[in-house]
């Protein structure tokens with residue numbers, strides 16, 4: 001482990017901070033990839049975690065692919081077309097899959113620029129809250145490459161085909177106001193209020209029954225690639241299980257007794 005991904009946890013909320021601020025938090029170095037994937041595994045296995053926040057240290061959320069490594073054909077960019085293709089599979093593509101399929105709700109607290117793979121990393125989270133200083137750029141063509149990290153799959157799902165095309169073809173960054181208008185973020189805050197806003201939302205999520213949060217997220221993920229019939233079938237199965245839980249009984253009692261429910265994941 002290095003200190004390129006900082007992890008803290010409090011009251012069931014994990015905060016993950018990309019931590020290479022001098023380079024604006026690029027995310028393609030092998031150790032960064034491994035740390036992000038390991039963190040997602042941990043979020044899945046630690047049932048005490050109810051919600052996670054992902055942010056960047058310093059001025060940027062993430063500058064995406066490491067341009068210095070690209071320039072020097074270093075690390076994952078070293079080798080012929082086959083080698084680079086395999087590096088993508090073993091690297092950033094695992095990050096995309098791990099973040100997209102992480103079981104707990106994940107909020108991206110976008111504290112500054114999010115470029116290329118950094119932009120897509122925010123999109124694989126469930127919710128995005130932006131600082132006024134956030135900008136989003138799907139700027140792969142501007143670097144002379146394509147989005148090898150699943151951006152062409154996730155961006156149209158988040159902003160629609162037309163706006164995704166505009167972002168990907170122009171490579172122009174969009175500011176926080178535009179991101180809000182396009183539905184890419186749900187909230188804008190002053191820079192100093194960003195983490196409080198993200199924590200506030202995380203707490204509102206984390207006060208709900210934890211197993212049901214994970215199942216709800218899984219159903220929504222399944223919904224992106226399934227028919228209505230398939231989702232109804234799966235949700236009936238999950239619902240059958242949910243109705244048997246103590247947390248369900250506690251939630252119903254709490255609502256009827258006009259009090260806050262206390263949930264323990266059973």
Ligand SMILES: CC(C)(COP(=O)(O)OP(=O)(O)OC[C@H]1O[C@@H](n2cnc3c(N)ncnc32)[C@H](O)[C@@H]1OP(=O)(O)O)[C@@H](O)C(=O)NCCC(=O)NCCSC(=O)/C=C1/CC=CC=CO1
Pocket residue numbers: 022023024026028059060062063064065066067068069092113115116117118139140143145148149
């Ligand atoms: C808008 C910026 C992100 C931030 O601007 P600013 O705060 O003014 O910071 P700078 O002065 O520009 O930069 C500070 C130092 O950081 C270095 N740096 C910045 N970005 C990168 C990067 N991506 N890789 C390596 N180093 C980076 C910069 O050179 C400065 O270093 P020195 O102090 O030594 O000079 C702005 O920095 C910016 O626009 N950065 C480029 C963003 C970008 O285009 N990223 C690539 C997108 S494409 C992509 O993500 C590609 C892949 C490819 C590989 C695999 C998988 C997926 O993605």
